[in-house]
Amino acid sequence: MQGEESLVRRAQQHDQTALTRIYEENFDKIYRYIVLKIGDRIEAEDMTQQVFLNAFKSISSYKPKGSPFSSWLFRIAHNQIVDYLRRKSKRATVPLEETLAGGGTDPGLEAERKLTIEQLALAAKKLTKAQQEVISLRFAGELSVSQVAKVMGKSEGAIKALQHSAILSLRKILAAG
Amino acid sequence: MKKREFDNILDKCLERILTRGETIEQCLTSYPEQAAELEPLLQTVLSTKETLALKPRPEFRDRARHQMLMALRGMEERRQPRSVLFGWQPRWATAVIAVLILVLASGSTVAAASGSMPDEPLYPVKLATERVRLALTPSALGKAELYAKLADKRVTEIIKMSDKGKLKHVERATQRLNSQLTAMATLVSPEEAEVFTIAASPEAIPEVSPPPEAEEAGEERPAVMLAPAPPAAQEPSEEETEEQPVMAQPAPRALAPEKGEAAVKGVKMDRRAKLRMIVIRNVAKHREELRAALERAPESAKPALRRALAASNAEYEKVLDVLREEYEQKDED
Numbered sequence: 001m002q003g004e005e006s007l008v009r010r011a012q013q014h015d016q017t018a019l020t021r022i023y024e025e026n027f028d029k030i031y032r033y034i035v036l037k038i039g040d041r042i043e044a045e046d047m048t049q050q051v052f053l054n055a056f057k058s059i060s061s062y063k064p065k066g067s068p069f070s071s072w073l074f075r076i077a078h079n080q081i082v083d084y085l086r087r088k089s090k091r092a093t094v095p096l097e098e099t100l101a102g103g104g105t106d107p108g109l110e111a112e113r114k115l116t117i118e119q120l121a122l123a124a125k126k127l128t129k130a131q132q133e134v135i136s137l138r139f140a141g142e143l144s145v146s147q148v149a150k151v152m153g154k155s156e157g158a159i160k161a162l163q164h165s166a167i168l169s170l171r172k173i174l175a176a177g
Numbered sequence: 178m179k180k181r182e183f184d185n186i187l188d189k190c191l192e193r194i195l196t197r198g199e200t201i202e203q204c205l206t207s208y209p210e211q212a213a214e215l216e217p218l219l220q221t222v223l224s225t226k227e228t229l230a231l232k233p234r235p236e237f238r239d240r241a242r243h244q245m246l247m248a249l250r251g252m253e254e255r256r257q258p259r260s261v262l263f264g265w266q267p268r269w270a271t272a273v274i275a276v277l278i279l280v281l282a283s284g285s286t287v288a289a290a291s292g293s294m295p296d297e298p299l300y301p302v303k304l305a306t307e308r309v310r311l312a313l314t315p316s317a318l319g320k321a322e323l324y325a326k327l328a329d330k331r332v333t334e335i336i337k338m339s340d341k342g343k344l345k346h347v348e349r350a351t352q353r354l355n356s357q358l359t360a361m362a363t364l365v366s367p368e369e370a371e372v373f374t375i376a377a378s379p380e381a382i383p384e385v386s387p388p389p390e391a392e393e394a395g396e397e398r399p400a401v402m403l404a405p406a407p408p409a410a411q412e413p414s415e416e417e418t419e420e421q422p423v424m425a426q427p428a429p430r431a432l433a434p435e436k437g438e439a440a441v442k443g444v445k446m447d448r449r450a451k452l453r454m455i456v457i458r459n460v461a462k463h464r465e466e467l468r469a470a471l472e473r474a475p476e477s478a479k480p481a482l483r484r485a486l487a488a489s490n491a492e493y494e495k496v497l498d499v500l501r502e503e504y505e506q507k508d509e510d
Contacts, residue, residue: 010484013348013352014249014352014356015351015352015355015488016246016249016250016352016355016356016359017355017487017488017491017492019249020242020245020246023242023245024242027233027238027241028232028233031231031232031233032229032231035229035231036229041231041233044233045233045234045237045241048233048241049241049244049245052245053245053248056245056248056249117228117231120225120228120229135225138191139222139225139226139229140229142195144192145188157181157184160181160184160185160187160188161180161181161184163184163187163188163191164180164183164184164187164218167187167218167221167222168218170221170225171217171218171221174221
C-alpha cells in the first residue's frame with residue numbers, strides 16, 4: 001500500500017513512468033470488468049482506453065481513502081458503463097447475442113469461446129445489480145473481498161454473502177441454459 | 178451450520194484457488210463436511226474465470242499505450258506554465274514571435290535565458306525558446322536530436338537544483354526529462370509512422386522533403402486520433418482544447434521520387450546512427466553525473482535524485498531499445 005501511495009503521488013505530479021505503470025498494471029483488469037458488463041469486446045477496448053484517459057486527466061483530484069487506487073479506476077469504469085448502457089438503451093435495441101458476436105481476432109478461438117462468453121454475459125445480466133457488481137469486481141477485476149467492500153461501501157461480511165448468492169444464482173442460470 | 182460460516186469457507190477456498198493456485202480437490206479436503214456444497218460453486222467460479230481470461234487485441238493494446246503516452250505528454254506540456262509570450266496570441270503571432278526570438282537570439286534576453294536555471298526568472302523564456310526550436314524543426318529525427326540536447330540540459334538542471342537543495346525544482350526537471358525522453362523514444366519508434374498514418378489524410382503520408390503548404394502556414398493537425406470524447410459528466414476542461422504538443426506531429430512529407438529513396442534512406446540511417454551515438458554518450462555521462470550528485474547530496478535530496486536516476490535510466494533504455502532495433506535492421510539490410 002505504501003508503494004502504491006508513492007506511485008500515485010508521483011502519478012499526480014504527472015510522472016510518466018508512474019502513470020505508465022498504473023496503466024500497465026490495471027489495463028487488462030479494467031478491460032475484463034467492462035467486457036463482462038457490456039458483452040462487447042471491441043467496444044470494451046475503446047471504453048477501457050477512455051477510462052484511463054479520464055482517470056489521468058483528473059488524477060490530481062484523487063484522494064486516497066484507504067482503498068486501493070484501482071478501486072477509483074473501477075468506479076470511473078462503472079460510471080462510464082452506466083452512461084454507455086443508458087445511451088445504448090435509447091438507440092435501437094441490439095440483442096446481446098449479436099453484440100457479443102463482434103470482436104476477437106482469432107476466429108477459431110472466438111468460435112470456441114463465443115458461446116461461453118455469451119452465456120456468461122447473459123447470465124450475469126440476470127443477477128441482481130449488487131451480485132453483478134461483486135462477480136465483476138471479484139472475478140474480472142480481480143479485487144479481494146475487502147477491496148470490493150470498499151468499492152461498494154459495504155461490509156466484508158455482506159460482500160461474502162453476496163458472493164455466495166451470486167455464484168449460486170449464476171450456476172442455476174447457466175445450468176438452466 | 179451457519180450461513181456466515183459457509184460464506185467464509187467459500188471465500189477462503191476462492192482465495193486459495195484463485196491467488197495461490199491450489200486445486201478444488203485440495204480445498205475440498207480441508208472442508209470435507211462442506212465439500213458437496215462447495216464443489217459446484219467452485220467449479221462455477223473456475224469456469225467463469227476461464228471465460229474471462231480475455232485480453233484486448235495486442236495491436237489495440239500497443240496502439241492504445243502509444244496514444245496514451247502521447248496524450249499524457251500533451252497534458253504535461255499543457256500543464257507547464259506557458260510564458261506570457263505564448264499565452265494568448267493567435268498562431269500567426271506566435272510564428273512572428275518565434276522568428277523574432279531566433280533573430281534576436283545572439284545578444285538578447287534569450288541568449289541570457291539559455292543558461293538559466295529553473296529557480297531563475299528567465300527560465301520560462303528558456304522553455305519557450307526550446308518549444309519554438311522544436312516547432313521549427315520539421316523532421317521527427319531532427320526533433321529527436323533536439324530532445325537529446327534538451328535532456329542534457331535537464332540533467333544539468335537536476336544536478337544544480339539538487340546542489341542548491343531545491344527539491345521541487347529537481348522533481349519538475351525530472352518530469353521534464355522524463356517526458357522529453359519519452360517523446361524522443363516515440364519519435365524514433367517505428368510505430369510512429371503507423372500512428373501518423375492513421376491520423377493524417379492518405380495523401381499526406383510518406384517520404385521526404387518540402388513540408389506541405391498547411392505546415393508552412395502553421396496549421397496544426399492532431400497527432401493521433403484519440404478515443405471518443407468522455408461522457409458528459411467528465412467533460413474535458415478548457416485546457417484540453419488547446420493545441421497538441423509540438424513534438425507530437427512530425428511534418429508530413431511529400432512523396433520522394435523513387436530514384437532518390439535509397440540515398441534519402443541512407444542519410445536517415447546515418448542520422449539515426451548519429452543519434453544513437455549521442456544517446457549512448459548521454460546515458461553514460463548522465464548516469465555518472467547523477468551518481469556523483471547523489472553522493473554529495475544531503476539525505477533530504479537523495480530520494481529525488483534516485484528517482485531522477487531511475488527515471489532517466491528507464492527512459493534511456495526505451496530510446497536505446499528502439500534505436501538498437503533500427504540499427505540491427507540496418508545491419509540486416
